[in-house]
Amino acid sequence: MGSAPQRSPDPSDTGPSMADAPKNRPPNAPRDESSPNGSGSFEELRHLILAPEQEALERLHERIENPESRTDDVSGVVAEAIQRRREQGGSDALSEALAPTIETALRESVRKDPATLADALFPVMGPAIRRSILETLRSFLESFNQILDQSLSWQGMKWRLEAARTGRSFTEVALLHSLVFRVEQVFLIHKKTGLPIAHAVAPAVAMQDPSLVSGMLSAIQDFVRDSFHTGQSQGVNRMNVGDLDVWVEIGPYAILAAVIRGVAPRSVQDRMAETLEKLHAEYAAQMQSFNGDAAPFANANKELSRCLEAKFKEDSQPRGYGYAMVAGLLLLTVIGGWLGWRWWQYHRWNQLVETLDSQPGLTITSLAREHGRFVIRGLRDPLAPDPQKYVQDAQLDPSRAEFHWGAYYALDDPLIQQRAIAALAPPPGVTLSVKDGILRIDGQPSAKWLSDLGSRAILVPGVRAVDLGRFSPGQIAFDEAKTKIQATVVRFPLASSALSSAERANLRSLAPLIKEVLNSSATTQGTVTIEIVGHSDSTGAESANQNLSQRRADRVAWELIQLGAAETSLRAKGVATAEPLRPENNDENRQFNRSATFRVVVPPSNQP
Amino acid sequence: MIQKKICMLGSFAVGKTSLVRRFVESIFSETYHTTVGVKIDKKIVRIDGAEINLVLWDLYGDDDFQKIRWSYFQGSSGYLLVADGTRRATIDKAIELEERARKEIGAVPFVFVVNKCDLVDDWEFDPEMDARLAAKNWTVLRSSAKTGQGVDEAFSQLTRKIVG
Numbered sequence: 001m002g003s004a005p006q007r008s009p010d011p012s013d014t015g016p017s018m019a020d021a022p023k024n025r026p027p028n029a030p031r032d033e034s035s036p037n038g039s040g041s042f043e044e045l046r047h048l049i050l051a052p053e054q055e056a057l058e059r060l061h062e063r064i065e066n067p068e069s070r071t072d073d074v075s076g077v078v079a080e081a082i083q084r085r086r087e088q089g090g091s092d093a094l095s096e097a098l099a100p101t102i103e104t105a106l107r108e109s110v111r112k113d114p115a116t117l118a119d120a121l122f123p124v125m126g127p128a129i130r131r132s133i134l135e136t137l138r139s140f141l142e143s144f145n146q147i148l149d150q151s152l153s154w155q156g157m158k159w160r161l162e163a164a165r166t167g168r169s170f171t172e173v174a175l176l177h178s179l180v181f182r183v184e185q186v187f188l189i190h191k192k193t194g195l196p197i198a199h200a201v202a203p204a205v206a207m208q209d210p211s212l213v214s215g216m217l218s219a220i221q222d223f224v225r226d227s228f229h230t231g232q233s234q235g236v237n238r239m240n241v242g243d244l245d246v247w248v249e250i251g252p253y254a255i256l257a258a259v260i261r262g263v264a265p266r267s268v269q270d271r272m273a274e275t276l277e278k279l280h281a282e283y284a285a286q287m288q289s290f291n292g293d294a295a296p297f298a299n300a301n302k303e304l305s306r307c308l309e310a311k312f313k314e315d316s317q318p319r320g321y322g323y324a325m326v327a328g329l330l331l332l333t334v335i336g337g338w339l340g341w342r343w344w345q346y347h348r349w350n351q352l353v354e355t356l357d358s359q360p361g362l363t364i365t366s367l368a369r370e371h372g373r374f375v376i377r378g379l380r381d382p383l384a385p386d387p388q389k390y391v392q393d394a395q396l397d398p399s400r401a402e403f404h405w406g407a408y409y410a411l412d413d414p415l416i417q418q419r420a421i422a423a424l425a426p427p428p429g430v431t432l433s434v435k436d437g438i439l440r441i442d443g444q445p446s447a448k449w450l451s452d453l454g455s456r457a458i459l460v461p462g463v464r465a466v467d468l469g470r471f472s473p474g475q476i477a478f479d480e481a482k483t484k485i486q487a488t489v490v491r492f493p494l495a496s497s498a499l500s501s502a503e504r505a506n507l508r509s510l511a512p513l514i515k516e517v518l519n520s521s522a523t524t525q526g527t528v529t530i531e532i533v534g535h536s537d538s539t540g541a542e543s544a545n546q547n548l549s550q551r552r553a554d555r556v557a558w559e560l561i562q563l564g565a566a567e568t569s570l571r572a573k574g575v576a577t578a579e580p581l582r583p584e585n586n587d588e589n590r591q592f593n594r595s596a597t598f599r600v601v602v603p604p605s606n607q608p
Numbered sequence: 609m610i611q612k613k614i615c616m617l618g619s620f621a622v623g624k625t626s627l628v629r630r631f632v633e634s635i636f637s638e639t640y641h642t643t644v645g646v647k648i649d650k651k652i653v654r655i656d657g658a659e660i661n662l663v664l665w666d667l668y669g670d671d672d673f674q675k676i677r678w679s680y681f682q683g684s685s686g687y688l689l690v691a692d693g694t695r696r697a698t699i700d701k702a703i704e705l706e707e708r709a710r711k712e713i714g715a716v717p718f719v720f721v722v723n724k725c726d727l728v729d730d731w732e733f734d735p736e737m738d739a740r741l742a743a744k745n746w747t748v749l750r751s752s753a754k755t756g757q758g759v760d761e762a763f764s765q766l767t768r769k770i771v772g
Contacts, residue, residue: 193613193683195663211611211663215648219665222679223644292611292685
């Protein structure tokens with residue numbers, strides 16, 4: 001204010017308080033010497049001395065009075081003022097002061113046009129949501145991993161057993177065992193009424209109704225205070241039941257009770273005291289006038305939740321994995337052993353099937369395991385061996401074998417042979433054998449049995465052909481005829497070569513056999529002849545006997561020629577007593593030797 | 609939800625606990641009575657569409673062995689004063705208890721319940737008692753914990769008095 005302001009004539013600078021200053025003259029203009037008025041000169045003097053201060057005052061006054069200029073002033077410093085306030089550390093009060101306005105502003109903005117705020121928030125919403133989802137997933141994975149670890153470890157199995165025994169969930173048992181301590185529930189209880197003001201509970205904690213528990217807790221406080229005549233501000237601070245503790249902090253209007261499982265550190269109590277103080281600071285008036293309506297304390301729950309601390313045992317990972325590995329190996333061994341045993345069983349049954357399949361008359365089509373039994377399907381010839389026998393031989397459990405057979409005729413030689421024996425009923429002394437489906441006969445079959453053998457044998461399933469070998473029907477007939485012929489004895493009377501009518505009849509019946517022998521196909525390879533041998537008894541002279549026996553042979557030969565035998569095929573020969581049929585020790589035998597016999601002679605090349 | 613603490617007051621064996629049992633589902637055992645001297649139960653009552661959570665403090669009856677612990681009575685928004693209609697002494701006691709209650713926590717709403725109205729023939733009422741009660745201008749209800757008569761009404765009347 002030391003120097004007079006150098007003012008330009010600005011119309012805005014004029015105001016009502018300047019009425020006494022000449023309007024048309026600047027303050028430092030040269031004085032008008034011709035002014036006749038004395039008071040005018042006083043005014044002038046005053047003006048000269050006080051004008052600068054006066055004007056400054058007037059300008060200030062105007063700025064204070066004028067809202068517009070005040071606004072201008074504040075607008076110039078408002079940002080700096082807020083910044084300085086923050087620097088001074090008073091941001092809490094500032095935030096508190098501004099919060100309602102900002103909230104209202106935001107609400108108003110959303111009401112007017114939600115898009116504006118949405119656009120502004122858009123860049124932060126995405127990352128926030130992503131982060132929240134990631135956090136959720138991570139915690140889920142962590143607990144999942146933990147549960148997997150615990151499930152595979154020896155400890156995990158013990159817990160599982162305990163859970164089954166006590167009827168609690170595995171999660172609960174695992175939690176209790178890995179817990180150092182956990183604040184499970186926190187109650188903020190109105191001291192006077194015992195009603196709960198707020199209540200916070202940790203996840204998955206079984207809880208009773210908070211109002212009942214609060215009531216009972218405060219009743220116990222009253223009970224103890226009454227019983228031991230302690231002051232109002234004192235009470236039970238700790239209660240302990242098994243591994244559960246109830247810690248109580250007592251404030252002027254409310255008590256804070258925490259239900260703690262395990263052994264909690266002192267810091268939990270500090271935290272409780274701190275919380276209770278804070279709540280009293282914030283809600284003292286509401287607590288004092290509490291009438292059962294917990295609505296004003298809606299935000300207190302958040303504060304209580306901070307007391308829900310928990311600490312878990314450090315996990316000794318290597319040991320856990322060691323157990324997990326041992327358990328895993330054990331499991332693998334058990335599974336491997338079981339699979340091996342199963343394979344071995346199956347292998348043995350497969351071997352049985354191979355054995356069965358190699359048996360004639362058994363054809364296995366499938367082996368399957370059904371309901372613990374081995375089901376074998378295939379075809380079985382009625383003559384095949386009993387498959388159960390092989391099951392027993394293989395030392396397998398017969399009750400586990402189940403057979404399903406279809407009937408068929410096997411074409412294995414041994415079975416065809418059995419079938420042929422059953423169907424053809426060979427007489428004793430005759431053997432049948434089959435090779436490659438061809439039936440072969442050995443022994444002494446009769447011509448009769450052989451006669452239709454060819455047609456009968458071919459009906460036996462599996463018999464492709466019959467190899468009769470030397471037993472051609474012609475050969476058999478030849479042999480039979482030969483035997484009969486050679487067994488024939490033609491008898492003669494004493495010293496005679498005459499044939500009785502009976503002997504002639506005999507020869508007539510012999511004639512077809514003779515013819516058969518001589519014409520037999522079996523003889524095509526050579527000439528068969530029939531020797532007729534004449535015999536005599538030993539009485540009489542040898543020469544006479546020789547003569548007689550020759551005549552007897554000739555007589556028979558002649559008779560046969562008469563009956564149609566070729567003369568060239570017959571040799572008549574008298575042997576007298578040289579080849580007696582019977583030793584002549586009596587008359588009957590001597591008489592028997594008066595005879596002729598036959599010998600069928602087959603050339604050596606034609607002998608079988 | 610609004611919560612209210614209410615107490616059950618009355619002589620020994622007038623049926624307070626039976627009335628409560630009629631009225632609530634309980635989690636605590638009745639042995640609490642003889643140990644701590646109080647049993648707490650809860651019941652949600654609807655009054656004009658609003659739900660009120662009543663926390664009932666069933667105080668152990670006044671007898672020669674255990675006196676009522678009046679500290680339990682503190683903070684009560686109201687109480688049910690219970691007497692046994694068949695025992696006149698319990699009505700006298702109720703009058704006494706009401707005076708004591710007023711001294712303890714001031715005038716709070718209460719309802720006087722004369723229990724055992726199923727045995728009304730045995731009631732020991734006389735004109736003198738009637739006049740005495742009438743002079744007090746109490747809300748008097750008759751109830752029977754045995755039949756359930758008047759139980760709900762007693763509690764809802766009390767609630768109405770408290771919140772109204």
